[in-house]
Amino acid sequence: MTTELTNSVAEAIPTFQGYVYPNEATLHPVWSTLIVIYPYITGLVAGAFIMASLVRVFNVKALAPVYRLSMLTAFAFLLCAPLPLLFHLGHPERNYEIMMTPHLTSPMAVFGFVYAWYLMAVLLLELWFDFRQDLVKWSEVTSGFQGVLYRALTLGVTDVSEQSVRLDMKMEWILSIVGIPSAFLLHGYVGFIFGSIKANPWWGNVLMPIMFILSAIVSGIALCVFNYLVLTWIRRKTVDMRCLDTMAMFLFYALVVDAVVETLDVLHRGFAAEEGFAVLQTMIREKLFYTLNLGQVIIGTLVPLLLLGSLQLLRRRVPELVRRRMIFGSGAMILIGVLAMRWNVVMGGQFFSKSLRGVMSYKMEFAGQEGWLISAVIMCLPFVILTVLVKLFLSERLPSSEPPAHGSSAA
Amino acid sequence: MKTLFNRRGALARMGAVLAGVLALPVARTAKAAVQNFFTSSGAPKGYDPTEHKWLICLDATKCIGCGLCAEACKKENDVPMGPYYRTWVERYIITKPKPGSAETRGETLVDSPEGGMHGFPECPVPPDQIEQSFFVPKLCNLCEHPPCVQVCPVGATFKAPDGAVLIDKNYCIGCAFCVQACPYGARFLSPVTHTAEKCTLCYHRTTRGLKPACVEICPAEARIFGDLKNLAPDDPLRKFYESNRTQVLKPHLGTGPRVLYAGLDEEVR
Numbered sequence: 170m171t172t173e174l175t176n177s178v179a180e181a182i183p184t185f186q187g188y189v190y191p192n193e194a195t196l197h198p199v200w201s202t203l204i205v206i207y208p209y210i211t212g213l214v215a216g217a218f219i220m221a222s223l224v225r226v227f228n229v230k231a232l233a234p235v236y237r238l239s240m241l242t243a244f245a246f247l248l249c250a251p252l253p254l255l256f257h258l259g260h261p262e263r264n265y266e267i268m269m270t271p272h273l274t275s276p277m278a279v280f281g282f283v284y285a286w287y288l289m290a291v292l293l294l295e296l297w298f299d300f301r302q303d304l305v306k307w308s309e310v311t312s313g314f315q316g317v318l319y320r321a322l323t324l325g326v327t328d329v330s331e332q333s334v335r336l337d338m339k340m341e342w343i344l345s346i347v348g349i350p351s352a353f354l355l356h357g358y359v360g361f362i363f364g365s366i367k368a369n370p371w372w373g374n375v376l377m378p379i380m381f382i383l384s385a386i387v388s389g390i391a392l393c394v395f396n397y398l399v400l401t402w403i404r405r406k407t408v409d410m411r412c413l414d415t416m417a418m419f420l421f422y423a424l425v426v427d428a429v430v431e432t433l434d435v436l437h438r439g440f441a442a443e444e445g446f447a448v449l450q451t452m453i454r455e456k457l458f459y460t461l462n463l464g465q466v467i468i469g470t471l472v473p474l475l476l477l478g479s480l481q482l483l484r485r486r487v488p489e490l491v492r493r494r495m496i497f498g499s500g501a502m503i504l505i506g507v508l509a510m511r512w513n514v515v516m517g518g519q520f521f522s523k524s525l526r527g528v529m530s531y532k533m534e535f536a537g538q539e540g541w542l543i544s545a546v547i548m549c550l551p552f553v554i555l556t557v558l559v560k561l562f563l564s565e566r567l568p569s570s571e572p573p574a575h576g577s578s579a580a
Numbered sequence: 581m582k583t584l585f586n587r588r589g590a591l592a593r594m595g596a597v598l599a600g601v602l603a604l605p606v607a608r609t610a611k612a613a614v615q616n617f618f619t620s621s622g623a624p625k626g627y628d629p630t631e632h633k634w635l636i637c638l639d640a641t642k643c644i645g646c647g648l649c650a651e652a653c654k655k656e657n658d659v660p661m662g663p664y665y666r667t668w669v670e671r672y673i674i675t676k677p678k679p680g681s682a683e684t685r686g687e688t689l690v691d692s693p694e695g696g697m698h699g700f701p702e703c704p705v706p707p708d709q710i711e712q713s714f715f716v717p718k719l720c721n722l723c724e725h726p727p728c729v730q731v732c733p734v735g736a737t738f739k740a741p742d743g744a745v746l747i748d749k750n751y752c753i754g755c756a757f758c759v760q761a762c763p764y765g766a767r768f769l770s771p772v773t774h775t776a777e778k779c780t781l782c783y784h785r786t787t788r789g790l791k792p793a794c795v796e797i798c799p800a801e802a803r804i805f806g807d808l809k810n811l812a813p814d815d816p817l818r819k820f821y822e823s824n825r826t827q828v829l830k831p832h833l834g835t836g837p838r839v840l841y842a843g844l845d846e847e848v849r
Binding site for chain 1: 664668670695727732736755759760765766768790
């Protein structure tokens with residue numbers, strides 16, 4: 170009965186033009202909004218981590234005020250990263266099979282391990298080494314549930330002697346160094362999930378993992394800018410302009426590199442004009458017109474490039490308030506632009522038939538497994554987790570909760 | 581000085597090689613037994629997939645577009661109603677070029693209403709404007725290097741030693757990665773089981789010595805099925821590939837299809 174109903178619905182709504190393979194003429198693509206936000210979230214994790222490692226590995230002291238915030242951001246988003254994958258499965262209850270009997274030629278199977286490695290071996294450890302000394306201090310001055318939590322999180326290692334703190338710092342440094350390639354691996358692998366599909370000319374592309382990593386760095390820094398400004402606004406604190414300007418500088422350069430590589434991809438496709446180029450052109454002109462040209466190119470790239478670029482040239486002449494607004498605006502626009510990029514990649518690859526003779530239309534549903542509601546909920550979840558984490562670990566009431574990473578924690 | 585070759589060493593090496601050779605069939609049998617145990621392929625007990633190599637040949641010049649194959653497949657395999665097909669027939673209509681256009685042919689129109697299951701509607705192009713028109717049956721291409729198998733995160737889909745690409749539906753997690761990876765559009769996510777589905781070569785039939793339903797029912801003998809490891813001297817399969825120049829779909833993707841076509845046009849993808 171259900172299948173007959175599906176059948177009648179599918180045939181009542183003409184969802185395609187031209188010729189599409191009969192199996193492709195379904196009501197909606199097999200991967201929808203959930204798979205759009207999956208690479209978006211993982212990208213934010215990788216980017217926020219790279220941002221944090223600028224402080225640890227590259228010793229960019231100006232960024233120290235946002236070190237912990239970006240690490241916690243990466244952590245909050247990483248906890249939610251597998252959720253969209255899990256919810257889109259036909260059989261979510263069998264998800265453990267990916268870890269139990271992985272098929273190692275599959276990018277999706279290896280992602281499970283890369284994810285586990287990144288969560289357990291990199292992020293959690295680095296956070297622990299970074300916070301341990303403070304956790305010991307906090308557990309002594311706070312009581313109740315919070316005190317117990319801090320005590321538990323020290324894992325019983327309460328030694329805060331100079332030697333032990335030095336060891337913590339050394340471990341953090343090592344973990345950051347391991348973390349950078351891990352973050353690249355994490356998100357590069359997500360890019361590879363799409364880039365490895367040779368059946369699909371929109372996806373099958375060696376540049377895909379690189380474009381994913383670069384856009385991830387851009388979106389991660391933008392998210393840190395966003396979170397930092399929102400947090401200082403909520404707490405009515407003054408913004409550390411040196412820190413914000415440095416973030417804007419890194420954001421600008423990352424965006425330049427990202428824009429260059431993505432343009433290179435477009436130019437190469439246009440120049441090679443291989444089989445299926447005509448259908449890809451239709452995509453750009455029709456199906457992805459707004460999300461690609463307006464969302465990804467204008468809002469996500471050109472306007473922020475212009476704003477951040479002019480700030481690099483005229484920083485001293487622009488008043489602080491205007492500068493803050495320009496950087497905040499750029500960050501927010503980049504966040505929208507990178508989301509649009511994920512949409513263009515994931516949905517774009519499914520808007521045309523693999524017969525290269527037709528295109529499909531898609532109307533987003535609201536509820537249900539393929540609806541955007543569940544995606545929106547998953548997208549909000551990391552912010553909720555981050556709020557709790559900030560309240561617990563970046564609270565203003567705690568002593569020395571926001572130490573500049575290198576200098577004062579050792580003192 | 582110690583010599584590199586001595587009698588004892590040579591004997592040991594030869595013994596090792598012999599043991600290896602003797603162990604091969606044991607390992608193979610064990611592998612087949614394990615596969616048999618862990619997969620729900622629909623094959624009868626005692627069927628040894630290593631003793632067969634199935635091949636399907638399609639003669640596009642013979643296909644009349646009746647669509648009985650698509651219908652038989654749906655019924656035989658309980659394929660869900662709706663846009664879900666394990667095999668289907670495409671109709672190609674190539675129009676004449678516009679006068680003075682310096683082209684050899686005009687537009688190419690392709691359709692496959694309901695997979696061609698109930699035949700095709702009247703041709704939308706007037707007969708005098710048609711340059712060529714033909715039908716092409718499609719199904720899983722039984723790739724030698726199947727991209728769908730490569731990407732399955734849990735190994736629920738696999739290539740059997742006899743060449744069939746199968747799915748264990750009790751194991752598939754329904755991620756649809758294989759649906760994306762198949763260049764031929766031969767896979768779909770079943771709305772009933774929520775797992776990936778595809779042509780199994782009618783495994784429940786072929787492993788019992790019968791032909792796949794689509795081959796059995798084809799009135800034009802456009803579909804030829806056989807076992808390369810057990811070919812009879814006058815096997816239609818042998819006759820087909822000896823007397824035709826064959827082609828595969830999307831050869832540039834390197835998937836190595838084992839579904840061979842005769843009479844394919846460049847427009848067919």
